[in-house]
Amino acid sequence: MEIRNFTDIKSLLFNNQTVKQTILKNIFWLATTDGISKVAKLVLFIYIARILGAAEYGKFSFALAFVSLFIIFFDFGLPQITTREFAREKEKEKELPAIFSLKILLGLGTLLLVLISSFFITPDSIIQKVIWILAFSFFIEGLSEIIIAFFRARQKMEYESFIRNLGSLVFVGIGFFALFYFPSILNLSYGYLSGTLIALIFALILFWLKVQKPSFNWDKSVWQKYLSISWPLGLIALVTAIYNQIDSVMMGYMGQITQVGWYNAAYRIVWPTLIPASLISVSLFPVLSRYFKESKEKLQKIWSYQIETMILLAIPLMTGGVVLGPKIIGFLYNPSFAPSILAFQILIIMVGIIFMYNAFYQVLVAADQQKKIFWAVLSGAIINVILNLIWIPKYSLYGAAFSTVIAHLLIFFFLFKFTLKFTPIKPFNLKFLLNIITIFFSNAIMYLIIIQPQVYNLPVLFSIFVGIAAYFAAIFIFKYVIKYFTYHYSLKI
Secondary structure, eight states, X not given: OOOOSHHHHHHHHHOOOXXXXXXXXXXXXXXXXXXXXXXXXXXXXXXXXXXXXXXXXXHHHHHHHHHHTTHHHHHTTHHHHHHHHHHHOGGGGGGHHHHHHHHHHHHHHHHHHHHHHHHHHOOOHHHHHHHHHHHHHHHHHHHHHHHHHHHHHTTOHHHHHHHHHHHHHHHHHHHHHHHHHSOOHHHHHHHHHHHHXXXXXXXXXXXXXXXXXXXXXXXXXXXXXXXXXXXXXXXXXXXXXXXXXXXXXXXXXXXXXXXXXXXHHHHHHHGGGGHHHHHHHHHHHHHHHHXXXXXXXXXXXXXXXXXXXXXXXXXXXXHHHHHHHHHHHHHHSOGGGTTHHHHHHHHHHHHHHHHHHHHHHHHHHHTTOHHHHHHHHHHXXXXXXXXXXXXXXXXXXXXXXXXXXXXXXXXXXXXXXXXXXXXXXXXXXXHHHHHHHHHHHHXXXXXXXXXXXXXXXXXXXXXXXXXXXXXXXXXXXXXXXXHHHHHHTTOOO
16 A cells, blocks of 8 residues: 555554555554553563562562463453454344343452452462452453454454553553552552553443444343353463463462562563564454455465464574573562573573464464364363472472473474364475574574674673574575575475
């Protein structure tokens, strides 16, 4: 599309015109969301750790991890299924009021369950109160997610960006105010609640203005239909929460609160590196869902683009994270967080694994294979809990980190196997092989450059920049060489 004036820019960013333009538009808005929302939250959590210390940060992280274990009951897979069903058939949008009502019932039941459970997980009254406040925040956030799912189905990710950014900025603003004037984990939890509440109010207003007046519908047949489809994703959310959060909960329950603080200091800066994977996956999912019904050839093309992009990003991320891990932790935290270094180096491997299996996860959902995903994720959760029970008492946060990596490797294995068996996707061809060779050679060049003292001893942000520049320069050169030989020797790729 040619850009001639402001109207063209507005059309490019707010109107769905072609498949490619819509994907790029959605990636832009989701990148804006992650750039503002997640980065702002990351900065806040770093300051929480630095100002309150590892022990208090550990208490807040423990409460957040515990509430996250109940995510299945807040969510039950409904947002993703709503997006998929509405993207396939627009007439199903009339079922949204019933889905919204169902979410309210699920949320209220979950609030009661969290309240009762909090008395058994910790005797600390402050942590209990934080758990209650965060649980109510999750309930409110779950209602916003249904509205966001509706906009995703219409591929209007700009609305999602507005909703998420507003909530995050309110939370971060109140969080910093509390840190500097009334520092306590209780006040931070009130900030979290305020952000989710304002985001929900804004989402409802936006839905009213752009679609229709929000309404409720207590249609049990719609509830039954969607729950029968979404329950595998709901259980996946449960086991996902288990292998993501159970390590912090178990360490906290064992009295290792300070270790929870160190562990989550590393975890908190590892997760934002998944932003690119999230952007690509969310933007491509509606397209994958549609092409699964319409065109297997287009489905393969979009999926191949996704997996190659994920590997392109994952390999240097793992290498750079392991090499520069000590500098990254030293830059963000004070010396008391030195135990977080090894945990970060282990967990960055986990992130790379998630990058690479994300494309398999997405296409299985698009292919209505949620149950297969459930078994894959369940296997990871079980092995994670078993290894945590063995390794946390001996190795504390490092045992938890290793357990998580092994769990994700197992999930990757099953997702790969199920994709080959239950979808038309064919992962391997000559082009894919050449791209992988290019990535690994480029990664090796990057590694050899960043370990040089002249680069490694630079300020950490400069070291990262040099590594990124070296990697993509090598990618460009190798791609050019492959293209040259393809053209001159008539190779079919």
